[in-house]
Amino acid sequence: MNRILEALPEIGKEDYSNNPPRWFRYFFKFLSALVGVGMAIWAIIDDAMPIGFYLMVCILVPSFLLFAFHPNWGLTEPPSLLANQLGMYFSPSGSLRFGQQPRKVWLFVPWENISNIRYTRIVKGEFSKGMVMDVKVSSDEIDEFFGHYGKPSDRKQSEDGRISVVFYEGGSQKLVTKLLSLMKNSGLSDQSIGTSQT
Structure with a gap:
């Protein structure tokens, strides 16, 4: 049975998350600090710098350094898609009305409710x-969690209430293989699992 959760489970090594790895985010923050410090040194050393460039550097250096040294920026964003041996977790993707705040919840769909x-x-x-x-999924869940994605060209709705939905635009066949591996490791043997390319 699908459930709406207020927090994600811990992400394990075998799980899939569409966030970049933590080491990459730290590396990006390090590069940001390096660029900020480099620009500051350049502004101090270069006496012939035009005033416009100097003002731009005065704005950019604190921005780069704030991003690099702020403890939460760039590191704590939850993934919009997470898969583990229990199933898949989706963040809301529907369109919001003016003034409406996005919900910080995730839809958990167990592997038995996912196929093909x-x-x-x-x-x-x-x-x-x-x-x-x-x-x-219910029609409300489709609206809230799959709302802004396109429709698959082979969209269909089965008699048991399953509907084809896009859950990740772009990506690759490699990700499909990873998700199918997680599904099979869950102990689920579903005859309708497929990797068709249209």
């Missing part, structure tokens, strides 16, 4: 590819 994960064409203005799955 595939990499296929998406209809969204122009044809592009993305990851699609057949999922058993």
Whole structure:
């Protein structure tokens, strides 16, 4: 049964998260500090710097350093998609009304409500590819958690209430393989699991 959760579980080494790895985020913060310090030294050393460039450096240096040394910026954003051996967790993606705050919740969908994960064409203005799955969710859950994505070109709704939804535009067949691996490791043997490419 699908559930709406107020917090994500801890992310393990075998789990999939669409956030960049923690080491990459620390490396990016280090580069930001390096650029900020470099620009500050350049502004101090270069006496012939035009006043416009000097003012721009005075704005950019604190911005780079604030990003680099602020303890939470760039490191604490939760993933919008997480998968583990229990199932998949989705963040809200529906459109908000003016003045409405986004909900900080996640939809947990167990693997038994997910099938036919595939990499296929998406209809969204122009044809592009993305990851699609057949999922058993309510219409409210579709609106809140899959609302702004395009529709798969092979969209269908089965008699048991499963509907094809796009859950990640772009991505790759490699990610589909990772998710199928997590699904199989959960002990679920689903005959409808597929990796079709359209």
